[in-house]
Amino acid sequence: MKKKQGSPLLHGRFKGYGYRMTQGREAIMNALAGAKDHLSAEDIYMKVHPAYPAIGLTSVYRTLEVLVSTGLVYKFDFGDGRARYEISEGPRGEGHHHHLVCTGCGRIIDYADFIDEELALLKKTEAGLSRKYNFTIINHLIQFYGFCHKCKNRKNDK
Amino acid sequence: MKKKQGSPLLHGRFKGYGYRMTQGREAIMNALAGAKDHLSAEDIYMKVHPAYPAIGLTSVYRTLEVLVSTGLVYKFDFGDGRARYEISEGPRGEGHHHHLVCTGCGRIIDYADFIDEELALLKKTEAGLSRKYNFTIINHLIQFYGFCHKCKNRKNDK
DNA sequence: GTTTATGCAAACTGTTTGCATTGCT
């Protein structure tokens, strides 16, 4: 189980948009497809580099930009100054989860509990929003902000 | 109705944490309190500068950092490279809203429709999450990603 | 009188861009 071969879907859809498929892009897509979690541009660069050393960080950024603009890949930002990317398998994908973000220390906890109820409601909301704002919804991001148990206490010290 | 005088709550809570109240900090808090929308550090700097020209951008950042770490102010990131700040009146505040973020052009649409149903569910979810992860939830961020009507079409061209 | 906050300038970090070269198709 070295590197999961290709992501035919991504691959195909990508070319469908008229972009060229190159080794670098393929490697980047594989890295994204094989990742459980959201990766930063540098994470991706690191993952791809050993298999394809010719890659440059610039290409990673440029490829990501294209992927994001087509909606095939997702970009989000947790506020730590570096963007994260994740394959857009959509909110029904098995890896889908939401986040708890600690305002005190920046820690991010992924959770997938309660997701089902949330999704049911979101689906309804989406329908309404799509209509009202003429907006095609592909994905969503839900984050709860607050204090993790460590920072909760530290806060009281202050 | 020039600038809403002080934010006694913020003010008091802030000192309660042991920080000193300075003119600059007060001005920054007023700027935040008077804003309908999420402001970037530079927005705040611009708002504060006329009334208190001695202020420096550095202080804005430093004050925001403190406010965020106490939970009095909220920081989020839409992915355009600059962080936004907003008074943490919590999800029940009248200005509370969620976002539609266009992946194609970066446009952000604020919406407040459907908020009530969403909030009801979120409240329930929060309770469960707080317990399970021992995490104190103060606020949340909900964003739908997709394509606005303009980018929807542009995408088909490609 | 101490200690914390400030302003300025310089340092940093992630991301973007210009340009000559390479590699898809």
Add this chain to the structure above:
DNA sequence: AGCAATGCAAACAGTTTGCATAAAC
């Protein structure tokens, strides 16, 4: 062959940090 994609280095933008000074307490 023709045009899109790449790599490198330099440019950028937002944010952070060091340090001497000023302001709160």
